Amino acid sequence: VAFKHFKDLSLDYVVLETGLGGRLDSTNVCRPIASGLTSISLDHTKQLGSTVELIAAEKAGILKSGVPAVSGVRSKGPKEVIQEKAKIIETDLWELDEQIKVTNLSPETNAKWSFDLELPNRNFSGLVAGLSGKHQIDNASIAIAMIERAGIRVSDKAIKEGIQNVNWPGRVEVIEKNPWIILDTAHNTASI
DSSP states (O other): OHHHHHHHHTOSOOOOOOSSOSTTOGGGGSOOSOEEEOOOOSOSHHHHOSSHHHHHHHHGGGOOTTOOEEEOOOSHHHHHHHHHHHHHTTOOEEEBTTTBEEEEEEEOSTTOEEEEEEETTEEEEEEEOSSSSTHHHHHHHHHHHHHHHHTOOOOHHHHHHHHHHOOOTTSSEEEEETTEEEEOOOSSTTTO
16 A cells, blocks of 8 residues: 555655565565665564574565665674675675764764764765764664665755754653653663
8 A cells, every 4th residue: 555655646765664574574575776774673573583683684684686785783693694695695785884984973952963974975074863862873874875875866955954854753752841751652672
């Protein structure tokens, strides 16, 4: 239904997130212009496996031969699983701390961070993650790298404004400061 909806809207690009895992997820029928993986943690262990390595193998199932990919996975075991899958299917993989380098981190207000980003073919300075939490730097960096890997031309100004102005209601949302009340949701320890 979602694919039909996107087609009917005549969209140029769609960010399609897998619902569960990757390898057997129904979204995996598409051939993307780029694939991305964020951090890996214990989640849906009944369906995906009881270790982060088994979960990484399931999530790496979204990688396709010849389709450029981005990974934000830093933990040694899952990272090696993803690297091996990319190597086997001959997928060019960019990874955080390798081809995707975050520098000059600086705390801003409301738990937001500014940072610079270096990619193999493009650099950004003075980015500010609009979402609260240091982990959002990784998420923003992966998103920007995905745009580059997909070959989508977006101006530096648009990327800077997009990252800074993103809004996600219900995720680390400050609804009161005296006393502090923060609205958030999570379904596993890593999300918390």
